[in-house]
Amino acid sequence: MTSSEELHKRRGAAVARGVGSTISSYVDHAGGGTITDVEGRQWIDFAAGIAVANVGNSAPRVVEAVKAQVERFTHTCFMVAPYESYVAVCEQLNALTPGSFEKRSALFNSGAEAVENAVKIARHATGRPAVVVFDHAYHGRTNLTMALTAKNMPYKHRFGPFAGEVYRVPMSYPLRDGGLDGATAAARSIEMIEKQVGAENVAALLIEPIQGEGGFVVPAEGFLPALREWATAAGVVFVADEIQTGFCRTGQWFACDHEDVVPDLITLAKGIAGGLPLAAVTGRAELMDAVHVGGLGGTYGGNPIACAAALASIETMRELDLACAAQRIETVMAARLRTIAERDPRIAEVRGRGAMLAVELVQPGTLTPDPAAAAVVSAACHAAGLLTLTCGTYGNVLRFLPPLVISDDELARGLDILDAAFR
Template structure:
């Protein structure tokens, strides 16, 4: 039995006061997790995958504790969801108070004020000082679908453009917007009509092409193959998530926005993964200096409860007929209570600055590894959203096999990592903003050792 313990430290934000330590008391996964995984195989659809089959009983700060008593360093945040920390006290308190009042009425039947307050907060926090409206939904994919519906209704046009390496969801419409076939699209077609793809700015793999030039390349393809007169919307992640944490070259996004404005095309920023302090700005669009017409949000919005939103220009958001958007659970009162507490924490705890501190640690240490190891082809991202792209040291080709070995070794040592990228060769770092520095550094040391041994 391997036992690894590190000195405990105070949890700076969020979660029950769990010891902030990596602690392995069994192999990973342990016997109780293995038993639960066997039950999963008998009860849950095989199509529902699991990255690391450890079954969690507690979480907070920067750790997850499993049924076997192992304490693992969390460098994934449930895919960028628990930015304020897992089971953050202010979120738990707000949800418990709402739970004691009522759990559901359906906002479109008998409304409640917390939905309005969430909308008001989103209208204030998102870029731009124009009049805005918001609508609440359940998941990122559902919000993307509604943004597309709204843009089509407003413009009277049908075509929508997404980009190479994009990820926008797994529903029928959003699969068509998502670029990666396996596992997200394979065998699930046909997909929705009038969805098109344009080339992305990918500095590491397009020779550092200037952002303005890359945007003009995309615009030329759009004009030739679709025509602005048929285009309802352009949708893009300001930093691509599942596609590999691709940060477009400076000038790419502003050039696209300008073209959309000039051609009466709705510009949709998908900030599902980049939103709410994750990138060291409240939204990644802030860093780029762009003001989207519509913004799609989810993940970090409600501290782990299911909620998503579309916020945008009032004239666009008000276009659909009454009853045209909505849903039974959209803006559920428990999720709204969680969102209000979560968004307050981003501001009161100054988590934008904290994300930048985490980003400095991540990029500093990962770039040092890159200097020493040519298999680390690129380090990119912003704030607490950083990735490394692993490649063949000689050819520079993507090395998914190496990536898999590194991640498996880190998992075995109690560090939760996520992969991404069209080529399966990117490791993404998405720690909760509540993680202590010492725990973050230890997690990076484990990753470095796993890479060296791979």
């Protein structure tokens, strides 16, 4: 079998340098809470393909569904010759997402594509141009979604100019805004929107209920409901970007459910299809249906294989009660992370929900970000066989996203490695 070293040499001659990887080992197979590389080395997986493998890699129902669909047909393009599985996925999303009103869905390929289409829908339905986003936000790597994203390096650096009519306001970040309560933090953002943009010009307010790449920032309680209330009064489309938080990741089907926030539109991807590329926009029927026929779509959007995988993934989430599994993971992980934090002054905060947890590292006794410490701890984890990721505007956050099917033993072994890495 080809070694990781040999594959890395081939990669250098074939793959663009701008495509990075967290580790230099190359995967042979994966399942449950582990990944095995081509040398046979096993890694505990605290990344889940960046919150994609919620049901685990090669989940049995997903494998069988994909095999069956491949044998029937691989692609016709739903816009040319439609098929049932696309309709069935939309039915499931309409039923699962927050809100009891009539909904419609449209399927796409990636999270960034879903966000772009949500903006298109909001602008078309309202006739307004402006989009409001938040500090520390991440929404994708396309031109429009780079404009929506807050972080320059590596996502935006020298890729401009970007799309216009995008406005950024402060996020509720309890650790770094003096513990401002949610209502006060929301009032601060709303005042900025009204003074600098004008509510009558805003098509959409776009927010991650828990920020992902921005550092797993959980806004103070009341922040999201206050923004939702303002958006309703102002005729602004409230768009929840649940691309990383959706599909049981935070201990509920969707992160908005924690505060009973009901978005007008919700963008979905990552955990939706067991690792196959699929994304969606789901929302109020009157908004989704405002767009003219032919205004939404794409050649591969709602590919039949990805749709089959999505239906099998959703069935697996229900059968295994993966929202409850995420709560169990939080109970175990958060307790261990707080124990580590009690002895390590570099950890300013343990935060997150469900199986979406993080620690923010700072220089002891301050709030000065310490990205070097995050990099060292993460590298030590990798060397010991634990796959971890860093994130945050300052690069100083260690984030943990284990598959929701990880076993108790795998979770414990991973936490032991993390504990040793901090020591």
